[in-house]
């Protein structure tokens with residue numbers, strides 16, 4: 001992971017936000033290559049899920065044909081949206097503060113092990129990365145018990161790594177940055193929405209929130225879309241955009257950020273067909289990641305347990321990836337596919353629904369202490385009338401919700417590799433290569449004149465100008481060709497095109513493939529077609 005992080009910084013994929021001022025935790029800027037990669041990723045998602053979708057045919061394994069359209073909604077919405085969505089009341093994490101270090105932690109993320117010395121047993125915690133955890137716990141326990149290295153075998157450290165929420169004996173906890181025991185407060189709720197103020201007056205009634213998900217913009221526009229685009233159920237609405245969450249402990253590079261991008265679909269269907277659509281979208285989204293280059297051995301589909309389900313969800317499965325910053329056997333969420341029932345449309349219609357309604361019972365509108373609806377809905381009719389059967393119903397929703405930054409990170413991690421290739425003299429040289437899917441690669445092709453004479457740079461520059469109109473290409477005439485190849489391999493450029501002596505006589509160039517290292521000669525006139533075909 002360290003090598004990946006360093007490559008991302010060195011080659012301009014990712015920078016810490018406001019770095020010259022020391023950075024802000026949980027915020028990341030994409031550099032010149034990173035922005036291309038992320039745009040390609042979002043474009044691929046948009047094309048594969050929305051714009052290239054053909055509503056006239058039934059896709060493989062789909063219950064029927066369906067339509068897909070897009071939206072682009074605002075980040076700040078009416079505050080009532082968040083009351084009816086449940087985010088105002090329920091979108092929180094539990095945090096604990098350390099009275100000694102004055103630091104704040106997410107309750108479920110403080111991890112540690114039981115350590116004993118003689119009769120004394122304490123729970124030593126650390127926020128160190130997973131692979132460093134055991135060493136760090138041991139180091140801290142040795143220090144706490146004032147043990148010298150030669151007495152290390154007097155210390156016993158538990159095999160099991162536990163989180164703070166799994167243990168009862170809080171007075172025996174050594175907090176991650178504390179020297180004495182029992183310095184953590186009781187866990188408290190902390191709402192993850194960023195709050196802001198509308199207008200100049202700035203009273204509590206002017207409070208607004210930065211959206212924590214793009215999904216709600218889709219729900220509140222459901223009727224607008226049905227009325228204006230003539231879509232018929234089943235259909236999906238997709239949106240790509242920024243979301244914000246005031247994460248207590250942002251970490252693992254861009255994995256848990258405070259500002260990030262989501263690629264979400266809300267798929268509206270008849271309640272009786274919702275289970276089939278749920279299955280369809282789970283399979284389809286999993287296949288998308290493998291078709292874009294993630295290996296199926298590094299991906300899992302994890303079904304949520306009943307107690308894990310979000311307040312709205314009838315069923316949820318996460319697509320998870322074995323990120324290299326996680327311990328072996330652990331996976332991190334890339335995307336959640338949730339069966340949300342009719343919770344959202346009904347809430348925006350009638351008012352905030354009670355997530356604690358007994359199972360199997362229709363959801364009740366949540367009431368305040370005066371027996372009035374706790375959060376009023378819009379009062380607008382968000383039900384749907386089937387134009388063929390005339391049946392009126394509140395559609396069920398299947399939501400495949402992906403994170404663009406997490407997906408970009410997963411593709412970078414998967415693509416990173418090191419191997420050895422022969423140089424011009426036949427000697428094996430180490431190379432770092434990003435084996436990115438060509439659709440995602442920031443630079444599609446690099447153009448080199450073999451030498452800076454005999455008119456080769458002129459031909460290469462002309463080719464560059466022509467190809468630039470079709471794709472992102474890069475011109476490089478500095479250093480030995482082998483070195484130029486290495487520079488492009490490291491950032492995942494799938495093709496390098498070289499103008500050489502033969503070009504001068506026959507108007508052909510070599511295309512070198514990043515992964516197979518195979519070189520073929522192609523006529524300059526055929527280059528655009530050849531590259532477009534390879535990049536598809």
Ligand code: GAP
Nearest residue numbers: 213215255256257260334335336401402403406
């Ligand atoms: N509308 C449903 C929803 O937002 P979620 O599981 O909270 O569900 C969906 O988020 C996806 O958004 C996640 O699978 C993840 O890829 C991404 N995501 C969520 N929180 C994130 C964060 N703090 N940093 C980066 N990506 C995040």
